[in-house]
Amino acid sequence: MKANQATYPVRAMCRLLGVSVSGFYAWDERPLSKRALQDVALTAKIHAIHRRSRESYGVPRIHAELADEHGVHVGRKRVARLMRAAGLRGVSRRRFVRTTVADVHADLPADLVDRNFRIGELDRLWVADITYVPTWAGFLYLAIVLDACSRKVVGWAMENHLRTELVLAAMDMALAQRRPQGVIHHSDHGCQYTSFAFGKRCREMGVMPSVGSVGDAYDNAMAESFFATLECELLDRRCFHTQSQAKLAIFEWLEGWYNPHRRHSSIGYRSPVTFELTLMGKRTPHSVHPVPRADATGATP
Numbered sequence: 168m169k170a171n172q173a174t175y176p177v178r179a180m181c182r183l184l185g186v187s188v189s190g191f192y193a194w195d196e197r198p199l200s201k202r203a204l205q206d207v208a209l210t211a212k213i214h215a216i217h218r219r220s221r222e223s224y225g226v227p228r229i230h231a232e233l234a235d236e237h238g239v240h241v242g243r244k245r246v247a248r249l250m251r252a253a254g255l256r257g258v259s260r261r262r263f264v265r266t267t268v269a270d271v272h273a274d275l276p277a278d279l280v281d282r283n284f285r286i287g288e289l290d291r292l293w294v295a296d297i298t299y300v301p302t303w304a305g306f307l308y309l310a311i312v313l314d315a316c317s318r319k320v321v322g323w324a325m326e327n328h329l330r331t332e333l334v335l336a337a338m339d340m341a342l343a344q345r346r347p348q349g350v351i352h353h354s355d356h357g358c359q360y361t362s363f364a365f366g367k368r369c370r371e372m373g374v375m376p377s378v379g380s381v382g383d384a385y386d387n388a389m390a391e392s393f394f395a396t397l398e399c400e401l402l403d404r405r406c407f408h409t410q411s412q413a414k415l416a417i418f419e420w421l422e423g424w425y426n427p428h429r430r431h432s433s434i435g436y437r438s439p440v441t442f443e444l445t446l447m448g449k450r451t452p453h454s455v456h457p458v459p460r461a462d463a464t465g466a467t468p
Contacts, residue, residue, distance in 0.1 A: 169195065210249050212237055217255050221424065223400040225257025226250060231436035258399045275361055278380035280353045284389050286316045289443060290347035293321065295334065295354045296390035298397070300325075300417065302407040309417060310337040310359075312352070313393055314345075317446070318431050319439030320393070320421055321345050325414050334359045335368055342372055353377040355387045396425075 168180045168191060181188050199207070216232045217224055224232070226247045233239040233246070250256065286292045292315040300307040310333045312322035322341025326333045338352065352374045354360040360378060369376045379386020401420045407413040430436045437445070 206249060209233075209239065209241065209245075210253055212239065213246065213249055213255065214253065217250075220429075221400065222255075223258045224430075227432060228257070228430045228436060231430055235436075258404070275356065275378050276366070276376040278386070279351050279375060279377035281380070282386065282388070284315050289314060289316050289446060290345050290350050291316065292351045292353060293341060293347075294387060294390040295337065295352060295360065296387055296394065297329065297334065297357065297359070298394045300402060300407070300413050302410050302413050304409050307407075307410045307413045308333060309397075310334045311390065311393065312337050312341040313390055314439075315353075315389055317439045317443045318389075318393075318434060319426050319443060323421060325417065327410060329359065331359045331362045331364050334365060338365075338368065338374070342374075347374075349373060349375065351375045351377050353379075353387065354390075355379055396429075 168177065168184070171180065177191060178188055181191055212233060213229055216229050216236075220228065220232075226243055229250070230241075230243050230246045233241065280292065284292070284294070293312050294315055295310065295312045297308055297310045300309055305327060308326055308329055310324050311320050313319070314321050321344055322337045322339070324333055324336035324340065326336075334354075334357075352369060354377070356378055359365060360376070366376060368374075397417075397420070401416065405416060407416065426438070427440045428438050430438055431442075434442045
């Protein structure tokens with residue numbers, strides 16, 4: 168009735184809904200309850216978090232953000248109710264599309280992971296994969312290297328081709344940033360990862376290559392899950408006219424949002440950087456070093 172007061176007579180609405188006119192005016196003049204005032208303030212915080220997350224967070228991550236960053240401890244159902252009332256929702260993932268092609272004649276490395284991605288130390292297991300980014304100027308290809316412990320993208324590279332140099336650039340960035348000792352590099356059966364050049368680089372740097380033994384989605388599920396997040400939070404919501412635009416947007420999402428801020432349910436709704444700092448507070452891993460600044464092409468000084 169309050170929302171339609173300027174359109175319809177109050178008496179007519181009261182008669183239609185079976186309430187008294189005096190009762191409506193008494194309700195209208197009554198101040199908001201303490202609970203309602205708290206809901207207004209909480210909704211404002213939820214709006215701010217949702218905007219800061221690039222409108223990607225749903226109830227679980229907003230609930231975690233309220234507790235960690237604002238010290239507001241409320242129930243998830245309350246957050247869900249206020250988000251629903253405000254018309255806010257998180258983004259949902261779409262089906263992943265594979266881009267790599269296997270080389271049936273290549274000598275495959277052993278599967279050193281066997282689908283066990285639960286690693287408690289940094290730089291013990293890296294997972295890698297490639298995805299495509301559509302632009303009006305043609306496809307751009309993104310290769311990433313992800314630390315299985317913290318979910319942090321420790322290496323990445325972008326090019327307009329799918330040659331082995333792409334995955335080598337991503338691994339070289341990871342090696343320069345982390346300087347691991349005996350890390351496993353796990354990927355799918357893509358010909359880039361089973362090539363002679365990639366194997367030679369792994370031997371030179373003491374990296375142990377690994378590929379899934381079966382060759383289905385579960386063999387490299389963590390990398391594919393990352394790409395599903397990238398697609399639903401960025402690629403599905405943007406249209407890139409040039410490859411330069413796509414590179415800049417992906418760079419900003421990776422280094423400005425995903426690594427330092429985006430919360431992951433698998434690591435206690437913390438960001439990869441926060442999770443690594445927590446591990447370093449308990450113990451200082453020999454393999455964690457300051458991260459050199461990278462430009463939008465993935466190159467490091």
